[in-house]
Amino acid sequence: MTLKYSFKTALNGLKTHKSRSVLTILGIVIGIMAIILVMSLGQGAQDLILGQIQGQVSSSVIEIAPGRQPKGPTDFLSMFSDSLKQKDLEALMKKSNVPHAEKIMPLVFGSESAVYGSETYQATLYGMTDAAGTMYNVYPGDGRFITEEDVKSYADVVVLGSKVKEELFGNDSAVGQKIKIKGRNFNVVGILASKGQGMIISFDDTVIVPYTTAQRYILGIKYFNHIIIQADSDANVPETVNDIKITLRNSHNITDPAKDDFNVNSQADALKMVSTITDALTLFLAAIATISLLVGGIGIMNIMLVSVTERTREIGLRKALGATESDVLTQFLLEAVILTAIGGIIGIFLGASLSFLTSLVLSNVLATNWAFTFPVGAAILGLGVAALVGLIFGLYPARQASRKSPIEALRYE
């Protein structure tokens, strides 16, 4: 029998049992739909998270934190140590030590209340330099940012996050006004442009002062919470990370790298970690979705077995009229594969549509820029898996059908 006619025969077989075929397809549709939905939403979430990190922090940024790389719960305590000092900063600034460091910025932070008249707001305080602009993509929407001069002169100037400004000043102009932090007067020199909600790192809630001022007059510390270094290019990041480690070990007299009292993380590492986590989550969900596909496959086998029993006489007749075993096998196998293929296509379509709707809702309701991505790989995989499910779960019933003796099949009541 020609393949074309086998196809027609199989299609006819399915058409004559419409409702049964539809129910069988449903199992596959749900399985494939779940896979596509999970993969597509997972991809969307990952793109969103990575996009936010990449969009806000330059990918050539390297962060040095005190304490060693945390390896267990107790290690987190060491994160608050004071191992990063002025002499480290000076060592790192030497071109001979870290040749590819373009900008270096010490960072101190704490939680402080900002007071204006009768208004008080608890904000995150950052002590930074003018380098923060390119590193973290923060720019004033009004006024100016902190300058090199401010840092050198321990100036009492402050740049407000948009939310802090709103809480303290409402709609009034804030630049030129004075606010109090820890009882000390600060000139408001700039307001940051709002970055909106949904961002992972938001400066809307912060007040930024020169790090020198913050150390001496607000926090009363001599160490740094972080040192941030921007490499001159993304390609030089790994080399720079290495240079930083060597410089700091020399500065701290450490010979055994296992005893490092600091840790160095590049933005690239952070991105890698985030995508590893989201990948793992997506895979986990896809594995669950696969189980529903398996259930769908068993449903197909069940239906095909019923179909074979129910059509025993038809099989007998076809054999009496000259069908070979392989003709019958092909017919029933094709029926199963057509069922799963149709289910697969519908599932991909529904899964993609649902994912698209979800991305619309997420981007509108939550005001994020969640982008819809059609998971081509998952679609191809889904279709392949569907066809495979049809083949595997269709094979047993089809073999049962093809091996029937024609006369016993014809006599079957």
Place this chain on the structure above:
Amino acid sequence: MALIEVSRLEKIYADDGVMTPAVRGVTFEVQKGEFVAIMGPSGSGKSTLLHVLGFLDRQTAGSYRFSGKTIDDYSSKELARVRNKEMGFVFQTFNLLARINVLENVKLPLLYSGIKESLWDHMAKEAIEAVGLSHRLEHESAKLSGGEKQRVAIARALVLNPQVIFADEPTGNLDSKSGQAIMETLQHLNEEHGHTVILITHETYTAEHAQRIIHILDGKIDSDEKVDRRRKSNEFSK
């Protein structure tokens, strides 16, 4: 050379260790172009014999030669090919596929024939015309009368112009008038087109349309005689 040569043929069914002999050593020949009726009461083994003759089942012992070749020489694929090309089957219960139309039912053997698809319609229509059902081409077969169904089955048996037509109680489920028409068609095919016909029946009246009657009793041949006064279907149709 005879078309069908059967020698000491036996068929024993073994079911749960219980041996039930259905055919117990029969020997006969059928020449090309003959019209033979195999008669016997229920359980005499006549249907079992037909199944072996029609390659639907294999014998337990003895030999069966079809067209000079013994059945044991055929692989299951070759058996399927012979059933397809050389044999046509007409069953008591018609065995049409209920939900497809007359034309598609008659086309069934063509699916497995290796003949080009472009010729199928023409061949099937010719066979349907031969049984006088051209006006029913598009009818769903489930909606036909019993007589019409059996004529579709005959058209299906004819479509590949086989050497021999096996008819297993073809009139058993029909009223006498429809049965008459079926016998008329079979006789016509035998006389005008030279098809060998092997008819299974338990009615003497139906059997007498054949040229020769083989009586089977308890799996053995009781008698094998020519029909002296052969019935012509049209004698009774009036």
